[in-house]
Amino acid sequence: DGGITQSPKYLFRKEGQNVTLSCEQNLNHDAMYWYRQDPGQGLRLIYYSQIVNDFQKGDIAEGYSVSREKKESFPLTVTSAQKNPTAFYLCASSIGLPSSGNTIYFGEGSWLTVV
């Protein structure tokens, strides 16, 4: 299966602390994405990156930050400014952007619980 690896799978943090979720892919994909999945709300796009050193805000970027220093890595930081951080986070990647007909592949996800 491999391809996209997210870590950790489960993470608990105290309120007010920043936390970084890791996403690594060995598929040589240019584009990477972070989605948040909440019950009854489907998947919502947080950030995406078309290429190294470039990224764009998605629909719910407030309280999150990302970096794309390497092609294979796209870590997501959930900051203390995020009001409802407890959620399931999905990382994804594709060869190119969906506008070129490319399929998006997903990681297994990370559960973040903030107490």
Next chain:
Amino acid sequence: AQRVTQPEKLLSVFKGAPVELKCNYSYSGSPELFWYVQYSRQRLQLLLRHISRESIKGFTADLNKGETSFHLKKPFAQEEDSAMYYCALRNTDKLIFGTGTRLQVFP
């Protein structure tokens, strides 16, 4: 605004019964639609896309521009079809997902 609506949170059928998972969309341009599936303990994966006009695992989906729908259908459900299904719409460089429908197929 671009939107994907899946009106059913849960759909329960018996094995062998026909299945239709509903998906409606709103999009100002020419839509490109997908169905993604998440089986228990597996990652979310692409099931099919409308431009391919393919049948995957017995599922088909036809784009109906007049009704702005992209319903997923299968004539005879199997227990292994039990999963979470998401309809998605491509909006330029992003995918917009619906809220998902959980399909339960009982023996």
